[in-house]
Structures are given as C-alpha cells and as structure tokens.
Amino acid sequence: MMNLQNSLNFSGGPGALPESVLLQLSEELIQVPGLGISILGISHRSEWFAEVISELEDNIRALLGLNEKYHVLLLQGGATQQFSMVPMTLLRGKSTAAEYIQTGYWSGKAIPEAKLEGPIRVIWNGRAAGFNRLPTDDELCFSPDAPYIHYISNETVEGLQFQRVLGRDDVPRVCDMSSDFLSKPGDFERFSLIYAHAQKNIGPSGITVVVVRDELIEQPHAELPSFLDYKTQAKAHSNFNTPPVFAIYAVLLVTRWLIKDIGGLTQMDRINRRKAELLYGLIDDSDGFYQGRAETADRSLMNVVFNLPSLELEKRFIQESQAAGFSGLAGHRAIGGLRASIYNAVTIEAVEELVNFMDAFWRKSVRN
Amino acid sequence: MMNLQNSLNFSGGPGALPESVLLQLSEELIQVPGLGISILGISHRSEWFAEVISELEDNIRALLGLNEKYHVLLLQGGATQQFSMVPMTLLRGKSTAAEYIQTGYWSGKAIPEAKLEGPIRVIWNGRAAGFNRLPTDDELCFSPDAPYIHYISNETVEGLQFQRVLGRDDVPRVCDMSSDFLSKPGDFERFSLIYAHAQKNIGPSGITVVVVRDELIEQPHAELPSFLDYKTQAKAHSNFNTPPVFAIYAVLLVTRWLIKDIGGLTQMDRINRRKAELLYGLIDDSDGFYQGRAETADRSLMNVVFNLPSLELEKRFIQESQAAGFSGLAGHRAIGGLRASIYNAVTIEAVEELVNFMDAFWRKSVRN
Numbered sequence: 001m002m003n004l005q006n007s008l009n010f011s012g013g014p015g016a017l018p019e020s021v022l023l024q025l026s027e028e029l030i031q032v033p034g035l036g037i038s039i040l041g042i043s044h045r046s047e048w049f050a051e052v053i054s055e056l057e058d059n060i061r062a063l064l065g066l067n068e069k070y071h072v073l074l075l076q077g078g079a080t081q082q083f084s085m086v087p088m089t090l091l092r093g094k095s096t097a098a099e100y101i102q103t104g105y106w107s108g109k110a111i112p113e114a115k116l117e118g119p120i121r122v123i124w125n126g127r128a129a130g131f132n133r134l135p136t137d138d139e140l141c142f143s144p145d146a147p148y149i150h151y152i153s154n155e156t157v158e159g160l161q162f163q164r165v166l167g168r169d170d171v172p173r174v175c176d177m178s179s180d181f182l183s184k185p186g187d188f189e190r191f192s193l194i195y196a197h198a199q200k201n202i203g204p205s206g207i208t209v210v211v212v213r214d215e216l217i218e219q220p221h222a223e224l225p226s227f228l229d230y231k232t233q234a235k236a237h238s239n240f241n242t243p244p245v246f247a248i249y250a251v252l253l254v255t256r257w258l259i260k261d262i263g264g265l266t267q268m269d270r271i272n273r274r275k276a277e278l279l280y281g282l283i284d285d286s287d288g289f290y291q292g293r294a295e296t297a298d299r300s301l302m303n304v305v306f307n308l309p310s311l312e313l314e315k316r317f318i319q320e321s322q323a324a325g326f327s328g329l330a331g332h333r334a335i336g337g338l339r340a341s342i343y344n345a346v347t348i349e350a351v352e353e354l355v356n357f358m359d360a361f362w363r364k365s366v367r368n
Numbered sequence: 369m370m371n372l373q374n375s376l377n378f379s380g381g382p383g384a385l386p387e388s389v390l391l392q393l394s395e396e397l398i399q400v401p402g403l404g405i406s407i408l409g410i411s412h413r414s415e416w417f418a419e420v421i422s423e424l425e426d427n428i429r430a431l432l433g434l435n436e437k438y439h440v441l442l443l444q445g446g447a448t449q450q451f452s453m454v455p456m457t458l459l460r461g462k463s464t465a466a467e468y469i470q471t472g473y474w475s476g477k478a479i480p481e482a483k484l485e486g487p488i489r490v491i492w493n494g495r496a497a498g499f500n501r502l503p504t505d506d507e508l509c510f511s512p513d514a515p516y517i518h519y520i521s522n523e524t525v526e527g528l529q530f531q532r533v534l535g536r537d538d539v540p541r542v543c544d545m546s547s548d549f550l551s552k553p554g555d556f557e558r559f560s561l562i563y564a565h566a567q568k569n570i571g572p573s574g575i576t577v578v579v580v581r582d583e584l585i586e587q588p589h590a591e592l593p594s595f596l597d598y599k600t601q602a603k604a605h606s607n608f609n610t611p612p613v614f615a616i617y618a619v620l621l622v623t624r625w626l627i628k629d630i631g632g633l634t635q636m637d638r639i640n641r642r643k644a645e646l647l648y649g650l651i652d653d654s655d656g657f658y659q660g661r662a663e664t665a666d667r668s669l670m671n672v673v674f675n676l677p678s679l680e681l682e683k684r685f686i687q688e689s690q691a692a693g694f695s696g697l698a699g700h701r702a703i704g705g706l707r708a709s710i711y712n713a714v715t716i717e718a719v720e721e722l723v724n725f726m727d728a729f730w731r732k733s734v735r736n
C-alpha cells in the first residue's frame with residue numbers, strides 16, 4: 001500500500017513518520033470521519049479540536065509519566081523560539097547567571113539567544129575537542145544559585161546523546177529534547193521544563209511541545225507579548241490564537257501509534273536500541289572504513305554520524321544510496337560527512353536494509 | 369471525487385481550501401512526485417524546498433504587483449506574533465506614538481501588544497457604535513511624525529472591510545490583511561508592511577505571510593531574538609530555523625490555483641463580489657428577517673455577518689444548516705449571531721446553495 005521510499009527515509013529532520021499515520025492524514029485531508037470536511041477546514045474552536053488537544057495533553061503526560069503539576073503546551077516557532085522564551089521567562093531581570101552546557105551545534109545556538117535576556121555562564125564547552133564527546137560528571141560543577149540549568153539531551157548534528165540526567169535537584173532543569181523526545185522512558189519529573197519540536201520523532205515541522213511545571217509559570221516574570229507567555233498559553237490550552245491544527249493532529253496520531261501500536265516508551269526504546277546496535281555494529285566491524293564521529297560512550301541512539309576515508313567516497317556513498325532508494329543520509333551542512341537518523345518511525349527492517357547496503361558498499365570499495 | 373461537505377464550509381477560519389489543492393496535498397502526503405517520499409518527510413534544506421520558497425515568493429510578489437524592494441517572508445505565530453513583531457521592530461525605543469485604528473475585535477487585540485513596546489495613539493475607535501461601521505476620511509487625522517500607522521483591512525468578527533487605502537504617503541503603512549489577503553487587486557506598493565496569516569484565503573493555519581519593504585528592515589532597531597528579526601528571516605529566505613514545510617507548500621499550491629485556475633486577483637475579485645452580492649441581496653430582500661450587522665457601505669466581501677429576529681431562530685438556523693450539510697455558520701464567540709465567511713475557495717455554487725437554504729428557512733419561519 002505504501003511506497004517503499006518513505007520507509008527508507010533517514011533524514012535528520014523533518015524525518016520519517018509512521019506509515020499508518022501518513023495514510024490516515026492523507027484520507028483526513030479530504031474528509032475527517034464524523035465531520036465530513038477536510039482537517040484543514042476545521043475550526044480550532046470546534047469541540048472536535050478541543051478533544052484533540054485534551055487527548056494529546058493526556059497522551060504526552062502518560063507517556064512521560066508526569067503528574068498533574070505539568071502543563072503540556074503546543075506552540076509554534078520550533079526549539080529556536082524556546083531558546084528565547086525560556087530566558088525571557090526565567091532570566092530577564094535576574095542578576096545570577098543561568099548555566100548552559102555547550103555540547104554541539106544546537107546547544108551553541110541557544111546561548112546567544114539567552115544572552116540577550118540576562119547573564120549566563122557556560123559551564124562546559126566541547127568545542128576544543130571538536131564536539132566529539134560529552135562531559136563527565138567530574139567536569140560539571142553546578143551552582144545552587146543559578147535560576148536554571150539548560151542543556152540538550154541529544155545533539156543531532158554531532159550524534160551525541162546524554163544517557164543520564166544532569167544538574168542538581170534544587171535548581172530547575174530545562175532540557176531541549178527535540179531530537180530524542182518520546183524515544184525512551186526516563187525520569188522526566190526531574191525536569192522543570194522540557195521542550196521538543198515535532199519534526200524528529202513526533203510529527204511534522206511547525207509544532208513544538210513544551211512541558212512545564214506549574215510553579216515555573218506561576219512565578220512573577222517580566223511582562224511579555226501574550227504569545228510568548230507560557231501562562232497565557234497554558235490557560236488557553238494552546239488555543240490562545242489559531243494553532244496549527246493539522247500539525248497538532250498529526251502529533252496526536254503519532255502518540256496514539258506509540259501507545260497502541262508500539263506499546264509505550266519501553267518498547268520504543270528496545271526497538272531504537274536494536275536499530276542503533278545494528279548500525280554501530282557494522283561501523284565498528286568495518287576495519288575503520290566507517291568511522292563513527294562520537295566517542296563510543298556518548299553515541300546517540302537517534303543520529304548515527306560517521307565518515308568514510310575520503311570525501312570522494314562520501315560523495316559516492318550518497319549518490320549510490322539515493323539510487324538504491326535511501327534518502328537523507330548526507331551529514332548536516334555544518335560538518336558534512338554522513339548521518340543516518342533513526343528516529344522512532346524508522347523501522348528495524350529499514351535499518352537492516354541500510355546495513356546491507358553499507359556492508360556491500362564497504363566490500364566493493366575496499367576491493368577496488 | 370470530492371465530498372460535498374468541503375464545498376459547503378463557510379467557516380470563519382481555518383476556512384475552506386480549493387478542492388484541487390486538497391486532493392494534491394492528500395496524494396503528496398504519501399509521495400511527492402519525483403522525490404518518492406511524503407511531503408512531511410522532506411528536508412527543509414533540500415533543493416526541492418528551496419524551489420518551493422522561491423516560487424512562492426515570486427507568486428506573491430506577482431499577485432500583489434510588488435517590486436523587488438519587497439521581501440516576502442513566511443513566518444510562524446499567526447497575526448498575533450505580528451501584533452508584537454511590528455512594534456518591536458518599528459516602535460521600541462521611539463518617543464513618538466504609532467497610530468492605530470480600532471475598528472473591531474482583531475484591531476483591538478493588536479493594541480495592548482503594541483503598548484508593551486512603545487507609545488501608541490488610537491486615532492479612531494468604533495467601540496461606542498458597537499463596531500458596526502468604519503471611519504470616514506474626515507474622522508481620521510494622521511500625524512506626519514508617527515513611526516507608522518496600523519490598521520486591519522477586514523474585521524472578520526464584525527464583517528467590516530475597508531475599500532480604500534488609509535494614511536499618508538510619508539508615514540509607513542502597516543496593515544493586517546489576514547482575512548482579505550489575495551482576495552482582490554489593490555495598490556499594495558503603498559504599504560510598507562503587510563501581514564496575513566494563511567488560514568482564511570491562502571492555506572492551513574500555522575503559516576503567516578509578511579511582505580515588507582527593504583528600508584523598513586534595514587533601519588536600525590533594538591536587538592531582537594533571531595526568530596523575531598525580520599532581517600534575519602529575510603536573509604535566510606524564511607529558512608532560518610525549520611519552517612512548517614507542509615503549510616508553506618499548501619500556500620504555494622493555493623497561489624498556483626489563484627494564478628492558473630482562477631486567472632489572477634481581478635478574476636478572483638469578480639467571483640468574490642458576485643458571492644457577496646448574492647448573500648447581501650437576500651439579506652436586504654428579506655423584509656428584515658435577516659439583519660446585516662455592518663452598515664451597508666462598510667460591508668465585508670469576505671465575512672457576511674447577520675442576525676435573525678431571535679436567539680431561538682439563530683439556534684435553529686445553525687442546527688438546520690448543519691443538518692443540510694453546511695458548516696461554520698455560527699458567529700464568532702465574541703459576539704454570537706451568524707456569519708457566512710466566503711473566502712476565495714468558497715464557490716459561487718456553494719453560495720447559491722446557501723442562499724437557497726436561507727431563502728427557504730426565511731419563508732418557512734415567517735409562515736409559522
């Protein structure tokens with residue numbers, strides 16, 4: 001029913017979505033059952049949409065294991081907007097520095113936006129080492145006075161992922177989980193604010209999920225434009241002004257797929273680990289032909305970033321992989337190389353196909 | 369092929385879209401021809417998407433008759449975000465007041481957001497008259513010192529529409545055209561900045577078109593978060609951070625439909641005027657059964673807002689219209705009553721069906 005190529009999409013984002021979700025969205029673009037009209041023509045003030053929001057809030061809270069003190073917000077503007085909204089809310093007017101950890105391309109983008117709002121301190125910076133590893137606990141010294149700490153759980157460009165929670169329990173933790181959100185279980189109640197744009201694991205671009213604890217949005221802060229005010233958005237259940245109805249509905253369908261088809265985050269994690277093992281296994285067994293970029297302990301389960309012995313070979317790899325039906329395997333434009341992003345919707349079967357292709361490409365290249 | 373009910377969607381927004389556009393989007397959710405993958409899985413850094421942006425910028429400039437001094441931006445956050453971005457850019461730090469005209473619900477929403485950024489002066493306010501008419505030129509006195517003037521070309525809630533350009537040529541004109549954008553030709557080069565969210569005439573919710581003159585974004589202004597900086601967005605051709613690819617592509621398809629299927633804005637205007645004539649004609653011929661809300665001279669060609677002799681009859685009208693396959697005919701929650709929104713994608717045939725229904729409803733109600 002579906003076309004093969006969707007399943008072979010290894011793009012860094014916007015990424016692959018589950019086939020069943022794409023099929024349902026395709027049908028409902030013409031007619032949503034029970035309503036008779038296209039999903040694009042449904043009012044955001046309809047009962048139908050209120051139920052979509054409500055179910056999605058519940059699903060996200062359930063998947064993350066969050067209590068009722070957390071608000072689930074569905075905002076526009078991507079993680080980039082959160083780079084600013086977080087310090088506008090928590091840092092503007094403060095005299096003590098918020099603490100940031102710079103582990104790669106995206107955490108580096110968050111820092112200048114925060115500096116516009118107040119004092120920050122970068123407590124660890126991996127630039128000197130070329131962002132090929134993450135800090136150990138010994139390298140991180142968190143201050144009890146910081147208004148919050150900020151880090152990124154998974155760096156998509158460099159392929160680095162934290163497998164632990166950072167920071168101290170007496171300082172609010174803020175985490176950008178854009179590229180590993182809903183990919184594995186975790187102790188999410190240790191965070192005060194988590195944000196994630198949708199276009200990696202949970203939907204199309206144009207929608208960003210924010211989960212934020214009550215007390216963070218209740219505390220006094222600078223007067224902000226309404227659309228940048230978490231409290232305004234929370235009160236309105238993300239329907240303060242017209243939200244992106246289609247994108248929100250797509251995220252709802254992905255959470256249903258996670259809960260019903262996959263069976264929850266523990267199952268999702270098992271699948272994701274198997275996919276990563278397959279790819280890193282081949283890389284490690286390739287006698288140095290495929291070179292993983294990140295240090296082994298810090299490798300991302302979402303973005304497998306690697307190089308070949310020459311630029312010429314990398315170019316040929318991309319061409320031949322495209323000819324074989326794969327897409328999205330070029331590395332991020334900031335660093336080049338190759339990258340296989342294996343977000344939730346990429347299947348084990350698709351990864352097996354990629355591993356077979358990579359194995360054949362290696363043997364052929366070495367023989368020549 | 370299509371279902372009847374999409375064509376009978378008179379929602380105030382998100383509104384109806386052309387059937388041909390819905391069909392194409394439905395197919396391309398599975399597979400975009402030539403790429404083989406779902407539109408939701410295509411990278412925003414792909415050549416394909418660069419061409420989408422480029423064609424869309426050209427189409428909008430061509431439809432509006434704008435020269436190359438105008439940038440076409442595709443932003444998130446709706447008109448609400450523009451309520452803030454405009455004064456952040458043009459008013460923050462200024463000592464002379466920007467001039468706002470308050471003609472209804474939506475222009476009223478823009479004012480408090482502007483006040484957060486600098487001094488403003490409301491030079492006309494229709495509240496006392498219940499927002500049932502627009503100001504005449506005699507009632508408007510514009511200052512030559514204002515950093516800009518701001519007004520809304522069409523008030524969707526009250527059904528009021530300006531049929532002329534306001535302001536002075538030596539002061540930048542800023543206009544929210546969210547609900548009549550690309551519905552008729554005009555002298556758009558007289559504006560310095562025009563913004564319009566998509567979900568009325570040109571696409572799904574989640575995307576906002578801004579056209580802005582070079583000199584407005586080149587002049588010095590307060591340092592802003594990158595995503596709120598028109599200049600950053602213009603330089604990046606709206607691809608500064610991941611944009612809503614699907615929504616932008618939908619808008620492109622609507623502009624193609626406007627150019628190729630409809631034949632441009634003069635033709636579109638002819639169709640829109642015919643639709644409005646049909647509805648207002650029935651209202652005016654109903655012996656006061658249907659009561660148009662706006663004064664005749666200021667009636668909107670996009671939103672036909674009216675009342676019935678009693679709340680009871682209005683309720684019955686909504687129920688019976690839904691049973692007959694129509695949707696979206698309830699008035700805005702702020703004022704109640706009834707509203708038929710006849711945006712570009714609503715056909716003359718659909719309006720004829722509505723007029724027939726309204727005619728029958730009137731005769732039946734009067735007879736009882």
